Structures are given as C-alpha cells and as structure tokens.
Amino acid sequence: MKEIAYYSITTIAVLICTFLLINKIKKNRIKRKILQDTGNDYKNIARNFALSYSKSKELYKSLIIKVHPDKIDESKKIEAQELSKKLTTSKKDYQKLKELEKEIESFIKS
C-alpha cells in the first residue's frame, strides 16, 4: 500500500514538473520570437521616451506648419497631405518625427 502511494505521488509530481517545463519552454520560444523582432536597444527606447516627452510637441508644431495645405502648391498637395498624416500618427514619437523632418526637408527642396 505504501509503495503504491509512493509511486502514485512520484508519478503525479513528475507529470506536473513535465507540464510546467513544457509551458516554460513554450513561453521562452514566444519570448525569443518577440525579442528577435523588437531587438534589444533598450537605451534608445528609453531615450526616445524622454525626448518625446520634452521635445516632440514643439517639433511636431514646427513640422506641421511646413506641410500645411495653404503653404503648398496645388501639384504637391497630395504628397503634403500624406506627410501631414504621417506626422499626426507620429505626434508623440520624437525619433519618427526626426525621420519625417528629413523627408519634409527634401520634399520642400524638390
């Protein structure tokens, strides 16, 4: 009787451990997939958060004026609208606003 109880408990414990281990391996695979896509540039993400909070509002205002429909020729209005849509989507992301700034500068020069 004692032996049966001992073996049952051991089997149940092994099954539970196996289940937990398989779960952990699955979670780790998902985690590796996510980190492969997102990368590991944590410092840049934190810095972007800080700069976005302090500077993105001003930068957005200065850029949206440049692509305002009233200031653009009729021939470039569609492109200007696309740029202002992108600006509005990236309103709070300083890094993306800086990338759009370069696009807007080359758009204005062309």
Next chain:
Amino acid sequence: MSNNIFSKFSTFINRVVDIISQGNMERVTILREYNLALKEAYYQGDFNVLCRVTTSPGNPNFKHALSTFYLRSGFKITIENDNELTQSDLIGLSDYFIQNKTGVRQLMAFGYDTLIIIGKNTKQGIQIAFKDIADLQNYMLK
C-alpha cells in the same frame, strides 16, 4: 544618508530577486539601460523629470500570456522630483511611454504586465495594462 543606503540596498535585493525569479540577467540589463538613459537625459537637460525604473508588484487583473508572478510583474517608474506633479501630468507621461509599442512588447516579453507611474513624495500614481496597448497574438504558437 540612511535613506540612500536603504534605497541602494533595496535596489540590490530587487535585482537579486529578478535574477533568481527569471533565471537570467535580462531584467537587470533592461532596468539598468533604462535608468542610465533617463538619468542622462535629465542631467543633459533633455528631460525635466528625474525617473527611476524598478520591478514591483503588478496588478493581477492585467495578466497576459507571458506574465510573470504578479508580485514581480509591475514596471514601475518613480518620479523623484514630483513636487508640482498632477494626475494629468502622470497621464501625459504615460501617453508618451506607451506610444512606442515595440518597447511595450519587449517589456511584455520579460514578464511585465503593468506600467506603474508614481511620484516619490506625493504618492500619486497610475496603473496601465500592457495588454491594452500591444497584443502578442501574432507571436502565439499555433
């Protein structure tokens, strides 16, 4: 001085618990990188808020597929200079943090499920569920 020592000691214990609970140094690395970047931004004048990030207890209602145990699932941003901070300032701060879905997914991958932003002295704070900001459906194994 004793506050400083206590703060350093609790940070050290926090890191040790993170390493033991996760089995690796990843969380320690991400917290260190965030703290360095935020401190640098503050002292360079690019950021007017001095923040410190730590792991803390999260909200068990915000659990997602990769959440760690709720006592270690909170990503806490403590604002050291919170003298004139209001609730709407905290909400504004959180808006800028959560707009970067890549960063949010990274934190979810490390088992965090709750963003907590809290003032050090005023103790005003907010909590946001990461699963409401970014989803992991595309990464779930079929």
